[in-house]
Amino acid sequence: MSGRLAVVGLGPGSPEQMTPQARHAVAAATDLFGYGPYLDRIALLPHQTRHASDNREEISRAGAALAMATEGRHVAVVSGGDAGVFAMAAAVCEAIEHGPAEWRAVDLEVVPGVTAMLAVAARVGAPLGHDFCAMSLSDNLKPWDLIEARLRAVSAAGFVIALYNPISRARPWQLGRAFEILREHLPAATPVISGRAAGRPDERIAIASLGEADATVADMATCVIIGSAETRVVAREGLAPLVYSPRSAGRIST
Amino acid sequence: MSGRLAVVGLGPGSPEQMTPQARHAVAAATDLFGYGPYLDRIALLPHQTRHASDNREEISRAGAALAMATEGRHVAVVSGGDAGVFAMAAAVCEAIEHGPAEWRAVDLEVVPGVTAMLAVAARVGAPLGHDFCAMSLSDNLKPWDLIEARLRAVSAAGFVIALYNPISRARPWQLGRAFEILREHLPAATPVISGRAAGRPDERIAIASLGEADATVADMATCVIIGSAETRVVAREGLAPLVYSPRSAGRIST
Numbered sequence: 083m084s085g086r087l088a089v090v091g092l093g094p095g096s097p098e099q100m101t102p103q104a105r106h107a108v109a110a111a112t113d114l115f116g117y118g119p120y121l122d123r124i125a126l127l128p129h130q131t132r133h134a135s136d137n138r139e140e141i142s143r144a145g146a147a148l149a150m151a152t153e154g155r156h157v158a159v160v161s162g163g164d165a166g167v168f169a170m171a172a173a174v175c176e177a178i179e180h181g182p183a184e185w186r187a188v189d190l191e192v193v194p195g196v197t198a199m200l201a202v203a204a205r206v207g208a209p210l211g212h213d214f215c216a217m218s219l220s221d222n223l224k225p226w227d228l229i230e231a232r233l234r235a236v237s238a239a240g241f242v243i244a245l246y247n248p249i250s251r252a253r254p255w256q257l258g259r260a261f262e263i264l265r266e267h268l269p270a271a272t273p274v275i276s277g278r279a280a281g282r283p284d285e286r287i288a289i290a291s292l293g294e295a296d297a298t299v300a301d302m303a304t305c306v307i308i309g310s311a312e313t314r315v316v317a318r319e320g321l322a323p324l325v326y327s328p329r330s331a332g333r334i335s336t
Numbered sequence: 337m338s339g340r341l342a343v344v345g346l347g348p349g350s351p352e353q354m355t356p357q358a359r360h361a362v363a364a365a366t367d368l369f370g371y372g373p374y375l376d377r378i379a380l381l382p383h384q385t386r387h388a389s390d391n392r393e394e395i396s397r398a399g400a401a402l403a404m405a406t407e408g409r410h411v412a413v414v415s416g417g418d419a420g421v422f423a424m425a426a427a428v429c430e431a432i433e434h435g436p437a438e439w440r441a442v443d444l445e446v447v448p449g450v451t452a453m454l455a456v457a458a459r460v461g462a463p464l465g466h467d468f469c470a471m472s473l474s475d476n477l478k479p480w481d482l483i484e485a486r487l488r489a490v491s492a493a494g495f496v497i498a499l500y501n502p503i504s505r506a507r508p509w510q511l512g513r514a515f516e517i518l519r520e521h522l523p524a525a526t527p528v529i530s531g532r533a534a535g536r537p538d539e540r541i542a543i544a545s546l547g548e549a550d551a552t553v554a555d556m557a558t559c560v561i562i563g564s565a566e567t568r569v570v571a572r573e574g575l576a577p578l579v580y581s582p583r584s585a586g587r588i589s590t
Contacts, residue, residue: 091454093355101450103352103535140583164450166457168583172465175580179570186572192458194450196355196418200345203420204446211426213486215469215495223584228494232467235493239486241469281357316433318440326429329394329422330477 087151087188088158089174091165091195092123096281099196107193111158115147116170120160138222140170144177148185164197168218168246198305199244202277205287207316207324209275209307212331214242219249219256226256233260237267242313242327245306249297257306258297264308268292273315273325275307276300289315289325341405341442342412343428345419345449346377350535353450361447365412369401370424374414392476394424398431402439418451422472422500452559453498456531459541461570461578463529463561466585468496473503473510480510487514491521496567496581499560503551511560512551518562522546527569527579529561530554543569543579 088107093099108114108124118134126132135143143159151157161169171192178185203210215236221229236243243264248257264272270293278286278301288299292308300306312331316324342361347353362368362378372388380386389397397413405411415423425446432439457464469490475483490497497518502511518526524547532540532555542553546562554560566585570578 096357098357098360099355099448101347101353101355103350106352164454164458166454166462166464168465171458171462172580172583175461175465175568175570175578176582178578179568179580186570186575190461190578192461194353194454194458196448196450197454200418200420200448200451204418204425204448207429207444207446208420208425210420210470211422211429213469213471215467215490216464217467224586228585232493232495235489236469236495239489240482241486241490314429314433316429316440321440324429324432324444326426326433328430329426331482332478 085151085154085188086156086191087147087174088191088193089165089171090158090160090193091169092120092160092162093195094163094198094201094280099201099281101195104193104195107191108158108160110156112156113150114158114160115143116160120162124160140173141177144170144173145181148174148177148181148188151188152184164195165192166194167197167216198246198280199307201280202275202287202305202307205277205280206275206289206322208326209273209309209313210242210244210327211329212242212327213240214244216244216246218246219260220247220253221256230263233263234267237264240310240312240331242310243308247302248300248304248306250302257300261292261295261297265292269311272311273309273313275325276304278304289323339405339408339442340410340445341401341428342445342447343419343425344412344414344447345423346374346414346416347449348417348452348455348534353455353535355449358447358449361445362412362414364410366410367404368412368414369397370414374416378414394427395431398424398427399435402428402431402435402442405442406438418449419446420448421451421470452500452534453561455534456529456541456559456561459531459534460529460543460576462580463527463563463567464496464498464581465583466496466581467494468498470498470500472500473514474501474507475510484517487517488521491518494564494566494585496564497562501556502554502558502560504556511554515546515549515551519546523565526565527563527567529579530558532558543577
């Protein structure tokens with residue numbers, strides 16, 4: 083008997099930014115899997131069982147959830163933000179590809195959500211208003227050389243860059259090194275936005291220039307957005323400045 | 337007197353994918369501005385006035401909305417998807433930067449939403465599961481040469497690519513040309529996903545290989561996602577294949 087598996091993006095944290103589709107998918111589950119702090123956002127119903135795991139156990143969590151779905155349970159695997167952006171949907175697909183044949187028969191639904199960069203961008207204006215990219219800065223799953231090459235490629239080509247997983251206790255120097263690389267390709271005045279817990283009571287948003295950006299303000303849950311050479315900062319009296327990337331572009335640095 | 341201006345991302349189309357924050361921001365407005373088809377999604381309340389305009393009048397729409405906000409009205413400007421991704425938030429910021437001083441005093445709120453690439457990706461698995469970029473393929477506001485250079489830079493560097501505004505009646509050849517360029521850098525088997533109206537009753541999602549991708553299946557409202565060389569397609573008996581980009585990466589084409 084094949085059950086159902088929903089991989090659900092809970093949004094950046096505020097219930098105001100969780101879609102009804104995500105709320106319904108969570109409510110319909112008998113079993114909820116995820117990283118503990120994401121599961122903590124959900125008030126369990128009486129018929130629901132919670133399966134919390136550490137945030138680096140993505141593949142084993144995906145396998146456990148798939149195994150339970152094949153037993154006929156209705157399983158939800160939750161992620162913060164969007165389910166498919168540096169989150170659990172890719173781990174579930176990977177587990178399906180390499181797992182037992184019956185996992186391919188599971189009724190799989192991926193429920194999208196507002197990913198962190200969109201919530202952070204909204205708090206300062208529209209820094210993602212033109213071509214942009216999203217990169218994980220974690221070198222747990224890819225070589226650091228590749229990350230450096232990608233940072234150089236996209237900054238030279240004029241993309242705004244959103245960095246996920248910018249720093250952790252085990253990876254303390256990577257964000258500082260990323261700023262160094264980007265300073266080779268972008269003006270010192272390029273705006274850098276660090277956003278954490280956007281839309282939540284403990285929200286922390288900071289705007290700096292690339293020349294003065296300090297990697298120590300970020301943690302694992304921070305999304306860091308680095309503008310392009312065309313990104314603008316608009317001062318406002320008595321209000322936070324606006325940061326936006328114009329809809330038109332004309333230059334490319336080489 | 338300064339009023340309020342909310343720039344609201346309505347999500348990809350289904351009410352199930354619109355956040356409560358967006359719903360509340362729309363309900364609180366006295367005046368709603370936007371491209372007609374987006375405004376059509378909203379059932380007006382008795383006290384609300386609708387101001388529809390064409391989709392290429394972004395700056396004049398932003399200015400009209402800001403002028404009305406400075407008169408003390410509560411204005412909402414709506415976008416499909418996210419408000420800040422190739423949408424109205426950047427146009428509003430641009431109007432503020434270049435407009436009369438009182439526009440800077442407007443109480444501006446940007447309300448994020450589920451942008452098209454996330455909704456399309458969710459329907460096929462997790463193609464955005466690793467580093468990716470989002471580009472507008474419209475050469476109305478940037479030179480075509482710059483678009484080609486960006487396509488080459490990100491495909492060579494191993495990013496998955498989400499293309500917005502891929503084609504229109506006035507821009508019939510650009511998507512086909514983009515596929516030609518990408519074929520120079522990516523294997524013919526690279527998956528290409530075309531998604532339109534994701535999550536709506538008229539949804540249309542197609543998966544092809546880059547070698548056989550046909551630009552004529554897309555229109556202005558389609559989001560086209562081109563995998564990286566590492567993006568996988570997982571066949572499933574009796575079900576649509578899954579497409580995902582693994583969380584780990586190790587190669588870079590040069």
